[in-house]
Amino acid sequence: xxxxxxxxxxxxxxxxxxxxxxxxxxxxxxxxxxxxxxxxxxxxxxxxxxxxxxxxxxxxxxxxxxxxxxxxxxxxxxxxxxxxxxxxxxxxxxxxxxxxxxxxxxxxxxxxxxxxxxxxxxxxxxxxxxxxxxxxxxxxxxxxxxxxxxxxxxxxxxxxxxxxxxxxxxxxxxxxxxxxxxxxxxxxxxxxxxxxxxxxxxxxxxxxxxxxxxxxxxxxxxxxxxxxxxxxxxxxxxxxxxxxxxxxxxxxxxxxxxxxxxxxxxxxxxxxxxxxxxxxxxxxxxxxxxxxxxxxxxxxxxxxxxxxxxxxxxxxxxxxxxxxxxxxxxxxxxxxxxxxxxxxxxxxxxxxxxxxxxxxxxxxxxxxxxxxxxxxxxxxxxxxxxxxxxxxxxxxxxxxxxxxxxxxxxxxxxxxxxxxxxxxxxxxxxxxxxxxxxxxxxxxxxxxxxxxxxxxxxxxxxxxxxxxxxxxxxxxxxxxxxx
Amino acid sequence: xxxxxxxxxxxxxxxxxxxxxxxxxxxxxxxxxxxxxxxxxxxxxxxxxxxxxxxxxxxxxxxxxxxxxxxxxxxxxxxxxxxxxxxxxxxxxxxxxxxxxxxxxxxxxxxxxxxxxxxxxxxxxxxxxxxxxxxxxxxxxxxxxxxxxxxxxxxxxxxxxxxxxxxxxxxxxxxxxxxxxxxxxxxxxxxxxxxxxxxxxxxxxxxxxxxxxxxxxxxxxxxxxxxxxxxxxxxxxxxxxxxxxx
Numbered sequence: 001x002x003x004x005x006x007x008x009x010x011x012x013x014x015x016x017x018x019x020x021x022x023x024x025x026x027x028x029x030x031x032x033x034x035x036x037x038x039x040x041x042x043x044x045x046x047x048x049x050x051x052x053x054x055x056x057x058x059x060x061x062x063x064x065x066x067x068x069x070x071x072x073x074x075x076x077x078x079x080x081x082x083x084x085x086x087x088x089x090x091x092x093x094x095x096x097x098x099x100x101x102x103x104x105x106x107x108x109x110x111x112x113x114x115x116x117x118x119x120x121x122x123x124x125x126x127x128x129x130x131x132x133x134x135x136x137x138x139x140x141x142x143x144x145x146x147x148x149x150x151x152x153x154x155x156x157x158x159x160x161x162x163x164x165x166x167x168x169x170x171x172x173x174x175x176x177x178x179x180x181x182x183x184x185x186x187x188x189x190x191x192x193x194x195x196x197x198x199x200x201x202x203x204x205x206x207x208x209x210x211x212x213x214x215x216x217x218x219x220x221x222x223x224x225x226x227x228x229x230x231x232x233x234x235x236x237x238x239x240x241x242x243x244x245x246x247x248x249x250x251x252x253x254x255x256x257x258x259x260x261x262x263x264x265x266x267x268x269x270x271x272x273x274x275x276x277x278x279x280x281x282x283x284x285x286x287x288x289x290x291x292x293x294x295x296x297x298x299x300x301x302x303x304x305x306x307x308x309x310x311x312x313x314x315x316x317x318x319x320x321x322x323x324x325x326x327x328x329x330x331x332x333x334x335x336x337x338x339x340x341x342x343x344x345x346x347x348x349x350x351x352x353x354x355x356x357x358x359x360x361x362x363x364x365x366x367x368x369x370x371x372x373x374x375x376x377x378x379x380x381x382x383x384x385x386x387x388x389x390x391x392x393x394x395x396x397x398x399x400x401x402x403x404x405x406x407x408x409x410x411x412x413x414x415x416x417x418x419x420x421x422x423x424x425x426x427x428x429x430x431x432x433x434x435x436x437x438x439x440x441x442x443x444x445x446x447x448x449x450x451x452x453x454x455x456x457x458x459x460x461x462x463x464x465x466x467x468x469x470x471x472x473x474x475x476x477x478x479x480x481x482x483x
Numbered sequence: 484x485x486x487x488x489x490x491x492x493x494x495x496x497x498x499x500x501x502x503x504x505x506x507x508x509x510x511x512x513x514x515x516x517x518x519x520x521x522x523x524x525x526x527x528x529x530x531x532x533x534x535x536x537x538x539x540x541x542x543x544x545x546x547x548x549x550x551x552x553x554x555x556x557x558x559x560x561x562x563x564x565x566x567x568x569x570x571x572x573x574x575x576x577x578x579x580x581x582x583x584x585x586x587x588x589x590x591x592x593x594x595x596x597x598x599x600x601x602x603x604x605x606x607x608x609x610x611x612x613x614x615x616x617x618x619x620x621x622x623x624x625x626x627x628x629x630x631x632x633x634x635x636x637x638x639x640x641x642x643x644x645x646x647x648x649x650x651x652x653x654x655x656x657x658x659x660x661x662x663x664x665x666x667x668x669x670x671x672x673x674x675x676x677x678x679x680x681x682x683x684x685x686x687x688x689x690x691x692x693x694x695x696x697x698x699x700x701x702x703x704x705x706x707x708x709x710x711x712x713x714x715x716x717x718x719x720x721x722x723x724x725x726x727x728x729x
Contacts, residue, residue, distance in 0.1 A: 429571065430535075431571050432571050432572075432573060434533055434534070434555060435567065435570070435571045435573070436573075436585075437532070437554065437555035437556045437559070438531050438532075438555050438556075438558075438559055438563075438564075438565050438567075439559055439581075439585040439588075439641065439645070440556050440559035440560050440585050440588045440589045440592070440645070441556060441584050441585055441588050442554075442556045442588065443556075445584065445588060449573070449576055449580075449581070449584055450573060450576070452575070452576070453573055453574050453575025453576035453624070453625075454574065454575055455575070456575035456576075457575075
């Protein structure tokens with residue numbers, strides 16, 4: 001009961017209908033010229049003072065990318081970005097290297113306060129370690145020392161390239177190869193920063209690790225790269241949040257996330273994605289083209305939880321390769337689209353190991369003139385004997401101008417495995433709203449309540465702090481969508 | 484407390500209520516009986532503010548305030564409660580969460596602070612006892628997988644929690660077996676006070692054996708054609724509606 005009330009108190013703070021993260025920070029930034037060519041790739045690498053092997057990795061990726069074509073198969077329709085019209089590197093100008101968070105640029109600090117991330121507060125109260133990536137670079141990582149005592153490495157990926165090259169070299173690109181797709185190749189060539197995390201053998205990470213992504217500079221793309229390795233018998237819960245200013249033009253976000261769960265390890269990866277979705281007429285907004293994938297070794301588990309409310313266009317399929325015997329993959333997703341937003345999202349569960357299990361719970365909510373699609377692949381290989389999958393894909397429609405689509409792909413190559421798929425489509429009923437109204441609950445609150453109930457299975461997977469944030473977001477994204 | 488004057492209402496072109504006059508004072512229980520299609524449920528829906536019905540003319544005043552000017556949630560804040568004939572499911576929302584939302588919305592409207600977790604839990608437990616609710620009920624999702632009887636009991640539970648001024652029980656007895664009927668009736672009787680009033684809408688006399696009304700009205704073809712004391716219900720049971728309709 002206590003928990004529920006505190007959620008409610010936080011929920012009540014929500015008063016604004018507009019995208020409230022739409023401000024920009026007036027901060028001097030170091031950015032390079034628009035456009036992409038080999039020199040730009042070299043320049044990025046040079047700015048980050050990278051070793052030769054990293055530069056080569058990038059150049060190779062750039063070569064591959066040039067030969068690839070932007071994919072067309074998703075159920076989304078958008079003008080293709082002009083890749084020569086994007087700035088590939090922008091960083092808030094830091095005067096000196098920071099020793100502590102207190103030395104942050106005051107303007108930057110104000111930004112984080114507006115975003116509701118009070119770094120010191122977080123440090124004291126919530127026990128969440130935060131890494132913050134603004135435009136292209138990581139600007140602050142908290143709790144580093146405390147984590148260091150346990151042997152946990154949590155830092156920006158640029159820093160990891162310098163200080164732990166052996167780990168980065170060993171794992172980078174092993175789960176999402178450069179060639180995987182158009183956007184992963186692009187990311188591999190130009191990624192500017194992101195988070196790196198390594199949990200040593202047998203260590204249960206005692207706090208949530210979190211990265212907050214923010215695109216600030218106009219005309220820039222954000223290409224972050226996250227690499228998370230949970231060594232044998234370890235555990236980690238990782239959160240990421242994203243926002244962007246309100247701009248009339250589209251901004252590009254093409255990230256790659258790789259997770260590696262060694263034998264008996266467990267990774268929980270939660271995302272609350274709230275990139276600017278564009279205005280009510282469909283102008284502006286972030287193009288969110290993301291490749292997220294994890295590999296599970298023996299007896300290990302990877303759990304993806306995502307609440308997607310932002311972005312003009314979303315193309316995203318957090319996936320699990322269940323390589324080890326008895327490994328477990330989970331995907332819990334709520335994807336909301338409103339106004340003119342489009343989302344094509346889902347997951348891939350690739351069963352290779354025996355007795356591997358996967359669960360997919362995907363909840364779509366469509367309002368306005370938006371379009372939401374679930375696309376999922378469950379692939380059970382010949383050797384994955386006795387594997388099981390359960391998939392449930394539900395969609396909730398609000399109004400009669402939106403569309404919801406489900407594209408499940410199932411491939412099973414042995415006869416000892418079981419695959420179950422359930423799907424429902426429903427509408428928020430007038431009778432449900434009237435029932436709530438009659439009990440004194442106003443229509444907006446009633447919608448929030450009904451939507452929260454509908455998403456409960458997914459929201460329950462999120463850590464408490466994030467669950468509240470996610471509920472707030474759902475409420476804001478759907479305000480004014482009925483009636 | 485409640486004054487209904489010459490109320491005419493219907494759905495689209497169909498006229499259902501054709502001039503209802505009804506006055507209810509605090510502390511009273513009124514039963515509205517009538518054959519199927521006489522307009523009983525329409526009357527309760529119109530009082531509660533269901534927008535599927537259009538009010539053509541007339542007025543509904545609650546303690547001097549015009550209910551027809553208010554949205555359904557405002558009416559609820561003023562103390563109108565409808566126990567639905569067919570309560571709807573709200574998947575994923577527990578009874579306790581729903582109750583908390585309803586109580587706090589009302590409190591907010593009255594300028595009061597939200598209810599504390601302790602107070603809420605205490606109150607819910609007390610009302611659960613009153614209605615013989617099973618353990619674990621509070622964490623079940625609203626009406627999801629409830630039996631007919633459980634749904635009706637859940638309605639009366641909400642009524643007990645929200646402490647309305649005017650309660651309308653729309654066919655609360657349908658779907659209840661005799662034991663459940665007694666429990667529900669007992670609950671309603673205990674909730675009765677000098678400050679509140681109840682309208683019982685029913686097809687049969689059965690429920691009125693347990694909740695004794697002060698007044699009985701017979702509704703036929705959108706009009707109240709006969710009013711009387713509790714004996715009227717027994718007479719109707721014995722002689723059938725044909726007797727008053729003629």
